[in-house]
Amino acid sequence: MITDPSGRALDYLRLSLTDRCNLRCVYCMPEEGIGWKPHTEILRFEESLRLCRLLCALGIRRIKLTGGEPLVRRGLENFIRELREIPLLEELTLTTNGLLLADFLDRLGDDARSLLNGVNISLNSPDSANFARIARRDRLEAALAGMRRALAAGLPVKLNCVPLRGFNEQDLAATAMLARNEVRAVRFIELMPLGAASSLEGVPMAEVLAILEREFGALSRDYSRIGNGPAVYYTVPGFAGKIGFISAISEAFCAGCNRLRLGADGRLRACLASEVSADLRSLLRSGAGDDEIKNAVLRLAEIKPAAHKFAGSVVSGGRGEGGVLPEQEYCRIADGMYRIGG
Numbered sequence: 173m174i175t176d177p178s179g180r181a182l183d184y185l186r187l188s189l190t191d192r193c194n195l196r197c198v199y200c201m202p203e204e205g206i207g208w209k210p211h212t213e214i215l216r217f218e219e220s221l222r223l224c225r226l227l228c229a230l231g232i233r234r235i236k237l238t239g240g241e242p243l244v245r246r247g248l249e250n251f252i253r254e255l256r257e258i259p260l261l262e263e264l265t266l267t268t269n270g271l272l273l274a275d276f277l278d279r280l281g282d283d284a285r286s287l288l289n290g291v292n293i294s295l296n297s298p299d300s301a302n303f304a305r306i307a308r309r310d311r312l313e314a315a316l317a318g319m320r321r322a323l324a325a326g327l328p329v330k331l332n333c334v335p336l337r338g339f340n341e342q343d344l345a346a347t348a349m350l351a352r353n354e355v356r357a358v359r360f361i362e363l364m365p366l367g368a369a370s371s372l373e374g375v376p377m378a379e380v381l382a383i384l385e386r387e388f389g390a391l392s393r394d395y396s397r398i399g400n401g402p403a404v405y406y407t408v409p410g411f412a413g414k415i416g417f418i419s420a421i422s423e424a425f426c427a428g429c430n431r432l433r434l435g436a437d438g439r440l441r442a443c444l445a446s447e448v449s450a451d452l453r454s455l456l457r458s459g460a461g462d463d464e465i466k467n468a469v470l471r472l473a474e475i476k477p478a479a480h481k482f483a484g485s486v487v488s489g490g491r492g493e494g495g496v497l498p499e500q501e502y503c504r505i506a507d508g509m510y511r512i513g514g
């Protein structure tokens with residue numbers, strides 16, 4: 173088992189397969205996209221597989237495929253089939269913007285349910301104009317088609333929405349309504365000040381909750397365990413699915429952090445809010461043996477920060493407001509989430 177100095181067991185890996193994406197969400201990607209990178213800088217599938225096997229040998233039990241947009245990576249179906257061969261891996265899920273999901277699930281065919289334990293789909297607004305303002309692409313229908321296809325395949329689906337001041341505040345209740353029938357959960361993620369997001373303002377969890385309670389009546393906390401992450405869930409009268417909040421800024425969500433993040437470039441991070449990483453790609457390509465790579469992972473886990481130090485000012489009412497930390501100690505992460513994997 174991999175444990176960190178705070179005693180947290182790290183059994184969950186977010187595996188980014190690419191920095192590229194077919195959307196340009198204002199809080200994640202630069203409008204012009206990212207510069208062309210030689211393929212040699214990105215881990216080949218066989219390299220990712222070797223690292224996943226080693227990480228599972230160390231204690232990883234759940235993997236989430238992410239990016240960028242993981243579905244733009246060609247040959248993903250075979251990679252997923254090979255990942256599934258790792259005996260210690262208990263759960264494999266995917267997070268996607270949904271645009272290519274319908275075709276991808278067609279290619280997986282009847283195996284989709286045995287290969288994937290669930291799918292998270294980013295859906296920031298069910299209003300096509302507001303969706304397009306955030307994604308800088310008019311592709312709501314494709315995302316919804318992906319969601320419908322995943323539901324038809326019998327996959328558990330969660331939707332993720334980042335509430336953004338001036339973009340989708342007026343749509344939050346309509347987004348939550350998507351949890352009324354088949355979707356397992358609609359989760360609201362507080363904006364984190366990474367890359368392009370640093371100049372935008374998120375809507376804090378308390379405000380989203382108030383908006384939803386005005387619309388649906390009192391929400392009740394649901395303490396049953398759903399998923400692997402830091403989301404806090406609520407039930408809404410008459411809804412089959414739950415409403416979740418991932419409050420990166422206004423609530424301390426680090427205490428239960430169980431994750432490592434492997435970037436598409438082979439950099440392993442122990443915290444999304446830290447620039448510290450282990451360059452596993454260079455180790456792999458220098459011919460390192462399994463033990464050498466495992467030791468690099470364990471050394472990184474030893475310095476996993478106890479908590480992030482995001483500036484609270486990005487979400488008003490946040491943890492840092494009023495100066496919990498001196499301003500110069502807040503972290504500033506230059507990379508957008510497309511590079512870190514969410």
Ligand code: SAM
Nearest residue numbers: 200239240241268269294332363364369509514
């Ligand atoms: N492209 C896929 C998607 O959008 O689901 C996977 C990668 S995306 C980087 C993973 C998640 O991170 C998405 O739910 C996205 O909305 C979220 N995200 C990106 N930038 C963020 C930020 N600055 N703060 C909070 N969440 C962010």
Ligand code: SF4
Nearest residue numbers: 193197200201240269
């Ligand atoms: Fe692409 Fe996901 Fe980032 Fe949006 S949040 S730009 S869909 S990687």
